[in-house]
Amino acid sequence: MRTSYGFHLNESIPERLYVMESIGWGEAVDGSYGQDGMKRPGSGYLFQYTLFGEGAITVGGATYKVPKNHGFFVSIPSEHRYFYPPDGRKPWEFIWIRALGGAMSDYWQHFIRSFGHVASFRDDSEPIRLMWSMYHDAAEQGFRDKFRMSLRLFEWLLAFERIAEGLDRGSQPMPxxxxxxxxxxxxxxxxxxxxxxxxxxxxxxxxxxxxxxxxxxxxxxxxxxxxxxxxxxxxxxxxxxxxxxxxxxxxxxxxxxxxxxxxxxxxxxxxTDYRKGLTNVYENRHLQIVD
The missing domain is CATH 1.10.10.60 (Homeodomain-like)
Structure with a gap:
């Protein structure tokens, strides 16, 4: 079931550790969906990956399509806006991670230089497989150990790094x-x-x-x-x-x-309600405490 998970930290966490602010699987079906990077609360680094359909993002003075098997890298706050495109005909389904801490800023700048703000990744590539793994972990048991959370995020960043450095061309193809x-x-x-x-x-x-x-x-x-x-x-x-x-x-x-x-x-x-056009992004945020 599509849902999202937010994590509230009940103690001070050293800046050197990576922290997952949220992870989720969602869908947009009309123009009511959109996020302005200067108006969102908090700070962090967001990667959002399209599973089905197509979205769009305006960043760096240009607007890009975000079709299936593409994702975008942005920091929050920053000048960007991602949205359901005006000519959209299919639901835009996506998975995302928002994180902060550690060397996220350096990694994000490196990824944007290497891939651009919008990049293509196969759905069986290591970064995407790790995103699903973290999503299912959040759904089944949560991340109640700050060190385990940091380790999983670091592993995810290194998966992108391997592709950026040419050591992995998007993971092994699906058998x-x-x-x-x-x-x-x-x-x-x-x-x-x-x-x-x-x-x-x-x-x-x-x-x-x-x-x-x-x-x-x-x-x-x-x-x-x-x-x-x-x-x-x-x-x-x-x-x-x-x-x-x-x-x-x-x-x-x-x-x-x-x-x-x-x-x-x-x-x-x-x-019946879907046919009537009553559907919107399905969100059900679960708050979890990270020790």
């Missing part, structure tokens, strides 16, 4: 077996398929497939399948007059009540 599995799920978005079917398409055992798929994508195969089904359903809700029940069947859900439950988990509103 062919997983590419086959993803294509199989995308082709069968509207038909019932089991985990056994997907693993068979990948040509590897179910246990190994589940382990490797999550390692490369950050989510389970079933989560990925539900996600692409919900994306397909959202498109049909926006662009057709099909009844909700028909859309649920067409996107692989044989029970309209279950379809509504899953759709709400991913999008934040019911299919």
């Amino acid at each position: 062919d077996s997983l590419q086959l599995a993803k294509r199989f799920m995308e082709r069968h978005v509207g038909t019932p398929v089991s985990l056994d079917d997907i693993a068979a398409a990948a040509g590897i055992s179910k246990h190994h497939f589940c382990k490797v798929f999550k390692m490369y994508t950050g989510v389970t195969p079933i989560h990925y399948l539900r996600k692409i089904r919900v994306e397909e359903a959202a498109g049909l809700l926006r662009n057709t007059g099909l009844a909700v029940e028909a859309i649920s069947r067409q996107t692989g859900f044989d029970n309209v009540s279950y379809f509504g439950k899953v759709f709400r988990q991913y999008i934040g509103v019911s299919p």
Whole structure:
């Protein structure tokens, strides 16, 4: 489920340690979404990566598109604004980290010199895999140890550094077996398929497939399948007059009540409300205490 996690520090933390201010997975669907870098409270360094759709950012006197598999580096506060584009037709889905401390300023300046404010990173690259890993850690157990948090952020920064220095060209490509599995799920978005079917398409055992798929994508195969089904359903809700029940069947859900439950988990509103245009960025901030 898309959500965000903020971290409140209940003690003074040495400046040499890295601190995660927030991490989240969100979505924007219309022009009401936008952030002005001079008006946001606090300070820090933000990296936001597009998972689906496209966003835009104005920084350094220029406006850039931020399509799928691209992310942007900005500091807060600074002169920038990122937003849902006026000509946007699809939801803009993204994951972000906002952090500070340590040598963040030096790293950020180096990354912007090396990559530019907006850069392309494969979804199976090490920095993106580490972002998902930290997101799931925040969801499952939080970061209640300031040293562990600092270590994870430093590892993430070094993953970008390896790419900047030419030591890693965006991580090893996703294995062919997983590419086959993803294509199989995308082709069968509207038909019932089991985990056994997907693993068979990948040509590897179910246990190994589940382990490797999550390692490369950050989510389970079933989560990925539900996600692409919900994306397909959202498109049909926006662009057709099909009844909700028909859309649920067409996107692989044989029970309209279950379809509504899953759709709400991913999008934040019911299919009917989404069609009416009531949806917005789905946020549910969880405050965690870091010792």
